[in-house]
Amino acid sequence: MEKILDKKQIDGWIAALTDWEIHAPVLEDGIWAYQPVSGTVRLDHPNTKQSPKEFAFPQREIFFSFEQIKGEAPRLTQVLPKTPHYAVFGVRPCDGRGVPRMDKVFTDHVEDPYYNARRKNVAYVGLACNKPPSPNCFCLSVGGSPVSTDGLDVQLTDMGDRYFVKAVTETGKTMMAAASSLFAEPSAADKKQLKQIHADAVAYPQRKINDPDGAPAKLEASFDSPLWEEMARACIGCGICTFLCPTCHCFDINDEVQNKAPLKGQRVRTWDNCQFPDFTMHSSGHNPRENTAARLRQRVNHKFQYFHKNFGMHQCTGCGRCVSECPVGIDIVTVVNKVTENAG
Amino acid sequence: MPDNIYLPQLARVASIKEEVAGERSIKTFRVEPVDGELFEHQCGQCAMLSIFGRGESMISIASSPLIREYKQFSIMRVGRVSSAFHELEVGDVVGIRGPYGNNFPIDDWRGKNLIFIGGGCGLAPIWPVITTAVAQRDNFKNITVFYGGRSPRDIMYRAELDKLRDAADVHLSVDKAEEGWDSYCGFVPANVMDKAPSPSNAIAITCGPPIMIKFVIQNLRQIGFTDEQIYTTIENKMKCGVGKCGRCNVGKDYVCVKGPVYSWAELKDLPEEY
Numbered sequence: 245m246e247k248i249l250d251k252k253q254i255d256g257w258i259a260a261l262t263d264w265e266i267h268a269p270v271l272e273d274g275i276w277a278y279q280p281v282s283g284t285v286r287l288d289h290p291n292t293k294q295s296p297k298e299f300a301f302p303q304r305e306i307f308f309s310f311e312q313i314k315g316e317a318p319r320l321t322q323v324l325p326k327t328p329h330y331a332v333f334g335v336r337p338c339d340g341r342g343v344p345r346m347d348k349v350f351t352d353h354v355e356d357p358y359y360n361a362r363r364k365n366v367a368y369v370g371l372a373c374n375k376p377p378s379p380n381c382f383c384l385s386v387g388g389s390p391v392s393t394d395g396l397d398v399q400l401t402d403m404g405d406r407y408f409v410k411a412v413t414e415t416g417k418t419m420m421a422a423a424s425s426l427f428a429e430p431s432a433a434d435k436k437q438l439k440q441i442h443a444d445a446v447a448y449p450q451r452k453i454n455d456p457d458g459a460p461a462k463l464e465a466s467f468d469s470p471l472w473e474e475m476a477r478a479c480i481g482c483g484i485c486t487f488l489c490p491t492c493h494c495f496d497i498n499d500e501v502q503n504k505a506p507l508k509g510q511r512v513r514t515w516d517n518c519q520f521p522d523f524t525m526h527s528s529g530h531n532p533r534e535n536t537a538a539r540l541r542q543r544v545n546h547k548f549q550y551f552h553k554n555f556g557m558h559q560c561t562g563c564g565r566c567v568s569e570c571p572v573g574i575d576i577v578t579v580v581n582k583v584t585e586n587a588g
Numbered sequence: 589m590p591d592n593i594y595l596p597q598l599a600r601v602a603s604i605k606e607e608v609a610g611e612r613s614i615k616t617f618r619v620e621p622v623d624g625e626l627f628e629h630q631c632g633q634c635a636m637l638s639i640f641g642r643g644e645s646m647i648s649i650a651s652s653p654l655i656r657e658y659k660q661f662s663i664m665r666v667g668r669v670s671s672a673f674h675e676l677e678v679g680d681v682v683g684i685r686g687p688y689g690n691n692f693p694i695d696d697w698r699g700k701n702l703i704f705i706g707g708g709c710g711l712a713p714i715w716p717v718i719t720t721a722v723a724q725r726d727n728f729k730n731i732t733v734f735y736g737g738r739s740p741r742d743i744m745y746r747a748e749l750d751k752l753r754d755a756a757d758v759h760l761s762v763d764k765a766e767e768g769w770d771s772y773c774g775f776v777p778a779n780v781m782d783k784a785p786s787p788s789n790a791i792a793i794t795c796g797p798p799i800m801i802k803f804v805i806q807n808l809r810q811i812g813f814t815d816e817q818i819y820t821t822i823e824n825k826m827k828c829g830v831g832k833c834g835r836c837n838v839g840k841d842y843v844c845v846k847g848p849v850y851s852w853a854e855l856k857d858l859p860e861e862y
Contacts, residue, residue, distance in 0.1 A: 307594045310640040317622055317681045318640045322595055353845060354830045357592045467859050494834030497594070497827045501641045509641050511594070516833070524825050524835050524861075527645075527667025530798075532824060532838075532861040542837075542861075550840035 245411035245420060247427035248434055249400075254407070255284050260423035264331040264367070267299070278332060287334045287400065290377035291563065295339050295490035296332050297346060300363040305513040307358065307497070312507040323510070325361045331419065333369045335396060338383045338563035340370045342490030343395030348555050349493045358513070367415050370396035374441055375448045380564030382577055385453035388561055390445040401438055408438045451567075451577050455584045456548075456558060462587035463549040463580075467541070471586060475579050476540035478572035483517035485543065485566035485574070491559045494518055518542050544579055593830050596638055596683030598622040601676055602658055607744035608737075613665050614709055614744055615674055616650070618658040622681060629653050630691030631716040632821065632849045636829045637661060638669070638683035639676070645669035646826040646844065648713035649687065652720040659684070662712035662744060688829040689848050692717045692793065692819060698727045703785045705734040705804050707776045707796025711744055713821050713848070714795045722755045732785055736761035736776040740769050759783055777803035780811075787812040793819045798862075805852055815853035822848055822855070822862040838862050 249257060258266050258281075269289035270279040276292045278299075305325070312318035350359035373381070373390035383390060393399045397416035401408040408430065411417040420427060430438075455462065486492040496516035501509035516523060519539050525531040533539050551559030560576070567575045599619035608614040620626075629635070629649050638644040645667070651660035665674045676682070694717055702721055704714050721728050733756050737743045740762055752758055761772040761779040772779045777800060785792075792813055794804045801820055808818055824836035824843045831842040838858050841847070850858075 312640060312681075317598055317600075318683075320595065320598075320640075320683075322592060324592075349832055352831070354593050356830075356832060358594075493832065495827070496833070497644060499638075499641050499643050504641070507641050511638075511640075511644075513594075516827075516835070518834060526823070526825055527670065538861070546834075546837075550837065553840045 247409045249407045253426045257423045265328040268333040299366045307511045309510040330366045335368045335370045337392040338561040339490045340395035341561040345491045367397040369398040372401040378564045380567040382451040383562035386558045386562045391442040459548040460552045462584040466587045472541045473537040476536040479536040483519045488565040596685040599684045616662045629687035632691040633687040635686030639672045642672040650712040650715045664709045701730040701790040703732045703792045705794040707800040710796030731756035734759045818852035
């Protein structure tokens with residue numbers, strides 16, 4: 245389904261999505277962040293600071309609560325999330341491509357009931373990138389595109405005073421059908437203009453990973469390369485690279501206690517980070533990834549070797565957040581290029 | 589697998605036995621289900637044990653799959669959760685979920701000589717294989733068990749090992765000579781070298797401190813064992829048990845799913861991130 249939506253009508257469309265809670269990028273204190281919106285949506289953001297992964301994989305998730313009176317068996321109460329239907333507007337193609345990658349992690353081998361409960365209620369309304377919103381964009385290097393519809397339910401393309409709206413999934417069609425009178429049929433000129441905008445978008449220069457296809461084998465061969473130590477030297481282990489990443493999924497599980505006697509608390513999942521030393525530290529004190537070099541190597545190998553071997557795709561969508569936000573300038577594009585160029 | 593992979597089943601501590609005293613003490617716990625039955629498991633698999641309010645820890649199941657009434661765990665006091673386990677009393681209730689990981693291919697080993705080599709707390713992960721092999725004694729040829737601790741007080745499963753002598757050759761050792769100790773004195777790898785078990789039609793299974801495993805494998809290779817004849821287990825920090833939390837990987841594989849059991853042929857080519 246392909247339609248034209250006058251930009252002035254987008255608020256009307258949102259108003260018609262009564263079954264959905266609308267979230268869109270909002271600029272606050274200089275930071276673009278997804279927030280619940282009502283009434284007005286303006287999709288004029290570059291990209292959000294954080295990826296939209298939080299809709300299916302929030303930073304903190306309660307698994308179950310426990311209560312125990314001394315001498316009695318504990319009582320566990322499962323806390324499965326009951327979320328509204330989220331319609332997330334303005335999702336950039338790189339972040340859209342993060343969605344199927346997260347789906348792989350949380351549904352492969354065994355299903356994660358918390359992820360699934362949230363994921364089935366999220367619809368992603370994407371916004372194609374007419375030009376790269378960040379100087380660190382490299383989606384074209386990792387199998388993506390500024391006009392990719394992967395992971396999206398609807399794709400919007402900005403055509404000046406109107407959007408070209410394409411339903412990608414059945415959910416997308418349902419959303420468009422909720423306000424069908426607002427949408428017009430695209431003319432031949434509209435289609436031609438869309439084609440031109442998409443062609444220009446793909447032609448726009450981006451940063452480049454030189455040999456993405458060769459990366460898995462070359463990274464495997466470079467496990468003991470001295471480059472890891474050299475490139476990780478500045479790393480302060482802050483972990484911003486993974487927290488902002490649309491595909492990083494690592495997590496911790498801990499018990500939070502509100503009351504000791506009688507015991508009352510909950511088991512909670514929180515985002516965790518492969519750049520933290522205690523992420524892999526055994527209780528004996530032994531740490532298989534004991535320095536920043538080993539941890540940078542893990543992050544890069546996970547994205548460009550291990551995930552590729554397991555799922556046939558890179559676990560990086562080229563959003564460039566980890567490059568833009570790293571406080572010491574560690575740059576995954578440069579790292580991958582350097583290592584692959586030096587691989588024997 | 590239950591619908592919710594993270595929701596533990598409740599289990600009651602049926603017995604607690606102190607194996608080794610001291611700073612890094614080891615206690616053996618037997619747990620029984622509070623309701624219904626516990627999951628079935630294979631030799632070498634692990635379970636996520638938890639004490640509510642303290643957290644979860646991945647522990648290898650030390651009892652044979654043939655035992656359905658309880659599951660046994662031998663836990664060294666090292667971290668937050670293992671220390672909390674050492675404070676438990678009989679009758680206390682813990683959480684258990686699993687089973688996780690792969691298993692020793694014991695059915696493929698019928699008709700073979702089995703040589704077990706354990707050190708310290710590393711007897712626990714191979715104990716289910718030893719006891720299962722002994723329970724199915726006719727399926728195997730010679731069973732030999734090497735096991736060592738730092739001192740006589742560090743030998744776990746002492747009574748069980750004595751009982752094992754009816755069905756297996758048992759070679760105990762301690763690192764340093766001590767009065768009253770009449771078995772081998774020296775490190776486990778040296779004891780293996782000293783007895784030099786034949787690699788003919790044999791499988792060697794080893795578990796213990798990493799440095800012990802390293803030299804055991806070196807010595808086994810020298811005696812003539814091939815990489816395919818040597819099995820070991822590895823451990824890494826784990827949180828989920830189902831290949832999602834991201835920390836226990838060695839290369840592309842998560843140890844909680846693809847491990848903890850590896851033949852040396854498989855393990856030797858993997859990055860040494862364990």
